[in-house]
Amino acid sequence: MNEERLPTIKEIAKKLNVSVSTVSRALHDHPGIGLRTKMRVQQLARDLNYEPNQSAIFFKQQKTFAIGVVLPNLKEEFFSEAVSGIEEVATLNKYNVLIGQSQDDPEKEKQIITTMKNYRVDGIIVSLGKHTKNYDHFTALKKYNIPVVFFDRVPNLPDFNKVSANMASGTMEAIEFLIGKGHRRIGVINGPEEMKSSRERTKTYQQILTKKRLKIDLSLVVSTDLTRESTHAAMKELLSQKPRPTAILAINVYVALDAMEYARKVKLKINKDICFVSYSHISLTNYLETPPLASVEQYPFQQGAKAATILMDLLQRTPAAGQPEPPETFQNIVINGQLIVHKKK
Amino acid sequence: MNEERLPTIKEIAKKLNVSVSTVSRALHDHPGIGLRTKMRVQQLARDLNYEPNQSAIFFKQQKTFAIGVVLPNLKEEFFSEAVSGIEEVATLNKYNVLIGQSQDDPEKEKQIITTMKNYRVDGIIVSLGKHTKNYDHFTALKKYNIPVVFFDRVPNLPDFNKVSANMASGTMEAIEFLIGKGHRRIGVINGPEEMKSSRERTKTYQQILTKKRLKIDLSLVVSTDLTRESTHAAMKELLSQKPRPTAILAINVYVALDAMEYARKVKLKINKDICFVSYSHISLTNYLETPPLASVEQYPFQQGAKAATILMDLLQRTPAAGQPEPPETFQNIVINGQLIVHKKK
């Protein structure tokens, strides 16, 4: 196997007895180039299977045409769908996607950011790990002019672009839906207290019940750290309340599944003795014999696509020469979560 | 926000009144460098937060330290797990991972390969789309010295590295398991005929039944194109056989789920009237009230990790100078699929 090196514009130039810049221009359809030369160059390029060396272009243009995506994991359908959204937009803009999974480990998250920074990615899209409390490594990116867009699990920092789902509307719909079904004691399994969304959920819960003139019992609002064991403990606590809740709103579908598992273990019939509504939605729900009654769709694909679109805009904005640079502004896009009622089986 | 450019060795050199090569050497702990100068350089580099410009290094070394991963989608847990395995190994070797989803579209697959080639990735890992029949774009990569490793869905080409699961042993275990449970009429839902694995499965099926001296009825072996509709049709055909099969072996877990859905629709009780065993395994199986009796684990994480390891070896092999180049050899790693019997609920 001969080490068949890829052709460069220099070789093309030599074979045609023209200069490299002529070749470069011809390949870029530069206006002031003789039609004849242009043809000759393009033909030879095709014959030689010439492909521009991106590496050289990146180097020259000080860009990598790669964006980094950092998220907890790819295993959850929510995130893999988000990546698909990001990939679609990035590809359209000729950008490549570099992936790093933090596995919810703050140290690993930081490490990934560092690697991506050294790699000189042009921008980064992040969904935070659930234990991340320190945001210094993100703030540091500003120094390097690497724009960051957060999605779904976003930090409470004003000067960053963010895309997230508005859980309030979904929560409202969900609770009203359950009340409509006749439920009066509705339990909530929240995520860790650190998550902004948890606190908001509790607030919305209180608002709705107040509006509907139902009694508020905060012992019906419990927390899980998202692990199976913790969720089971949460369920145990909920079910020990008298009278026990007849419906439960779970922070996400995996938590709902764990909760349902616990319910079955203590011989409760799902959707009969106790009903579930969860956030997020995965295609596998369709295969459950007793799926949650409904789930609040958070549109991961759209969130990813939107985050990527914002990033692409940022990257392609050519600062108007001479103009005073406009003050940097940050978007905080909120996609309305929407209740999806599942079909009866 | 000031356009704070990243420091380069040139700037460090100027500030210290030394030459760039001295800085370069100092940073690399080159032996013949004065201890004092070395210290001064390294200190300043730290102070300035100097980070070598990977882009420049890639360009110079004609390497990108990026590997491409092309697979049908990330949505299926099988593939996202495989990516995790790849990512782990790549990261350890200081490589980045570029992802492209073919969505089982041969055209898109080809497009992704082209992009990655132009991007000059150092190597590519591929799991084929289910409709890919033409492998020219992969063979073409040889010209560019971009090594390719296939995993899971591998082509029938001798001169490529491959990692796949050996379905024969798993199939054997699965069928023997069902026979052990007393089943005599066992149906098989195969994938498309194009897939090598489908033909092999049929062969193994016949072998086992012969060995066990059971009657072979090939009308119990049907195909699906993996879509829900097609699987339902396959089930309909199977269930129309007299006597109808009491157990079914499905090519993967999604097909098994679709098949179970159909069974329920025609009022059969899962795990009672009809049992299922499937290939592949996803964590969600644990949440089903009536999961398949067993599944053949294909170890996606390990397959991905192994494929990445092979690729890393290829990339790091420095051809011994002067030595006659050894003839290229190709690995064909086969991981034994293993039957996992699920716990009763």
Place this chain on the structure above:
DNA sequence: CTGTTAGCGCGTTCAT
């Protein structure tokens, strides 16, 4: 319309 040249950041000879 086309050629010449500089330079992006770095590692690496070849000198000194």
Place this chain on the structure above:
DNA sequence: ATGAACGCGCTAACAG
């Protein structure tokens, strides 16, 4: 022990 100079492939400013 250190410096000067080159070149990787490409683009663009400048010069005809």
